[in-house]
Amino acid sequence: MDKELHIEDIRTDYRLAALSEDQIDKDPIRQFEQWFEQALHSKVIEVNAMTLATVDADGSPSARIVLLKDIENDAFVFYTNYNSQKAKEIAANPKVSLVFFWPDLQRQVRIKGTIEKVASTNSETYFHSRPAGSQLGAWASPQSDVIPNRDFLEQNLKEVSEKYKDQIVPKPPxxxxxxxxxxTMEFWQGRTNRLHDRILYSKDVISGNWITSRLAP
Incomplete structure (x- = not known):
């Protein structure tokens, strides 16, 4: 009989790769793009999934998974409902964190930054590139609000589907x-014995240049 597995017994020894200062790009965005391409070619599931952490007006943090949709002018872009919980927290505090975790490559990227809305034309263009069902879903769901049941959503979807039948679905305001x-951007490469490689890029507020440093694991 197999020994019962306990949570504290779950562990992985990371041995796939290393990360050194002479390997990295001087620009963290270019370094991220290199890692992203490698994750993409490795067929990592949901390679563009990232944890977005926000803080509300009372200082309470919350986190959820969103999907990276573009890297525009060295900024990380995603789309959502501007009435959602995350949007309200962003309005209260425009400093956020992102985390990408690609376990197949034993890699993690942590990002701290400020957040702002993209141009409305960009939102319009991306909205109309989405599948029709996703466009209708943006109208049907009052994201983060309490709703009575699943039927409420299904009924909303039915109504908006009828409303925009055989029409171009407009982007919700x-x-x-x-x-x-x-x-800041931190690149983490898992190493054996938990002695992981951590390279931190910090942006100098005066010069705008990126400064790199190594962090203890």
């Missing part, structure tokens, strides 16, 4: 994009 402009 409460839906659009945000971009996260980083001021």
């Amino acid at each position: 409460h839906w659009g994009g945000y971009k996260v402009i980083p001021f």
Whole structure:
């Protein structure tokens, strides 16, 4: 009989790769793009999934998974409902964090930055590139609000589907994009014995240049 597995017994020894100062790009955005391409070619599931952490007006943090949709002018772009919980927290505090975790490559990227809305034209263009069902869903769901049941959503979807039948679905005024402009980016490569490689890029507020340093694991 197999020994019962306990949570504290779950562990992985990371041995796939290393990360050194002479390997990295001087620009963290270019370094991220290199890692992203490698994750993409490695067929990492949901390679563009990232944890977005926000803080509300009372200082309470919250986090959820969103999807990276673009890197625009060195900023990380995603789209959402501007009436959602995350949007309200962003309005209260425009400093956020992002985390990418690609376990197949034993890598993690942590980003801290400020956040702002993308241009409305960008939101319009991206909205109309989405599948029709996703466009209708943006109208049907009052994101983060308490709703009575699943039927409420299904009924909303039915109504908007009828309303915009055989028409171009307009972008809801409460839906659009945000971009996260980083001021720190940390690249983490798992190593054996938990002696991981951590390279931190910090943006100098005066010169605008990126400064790199190594962090203890």
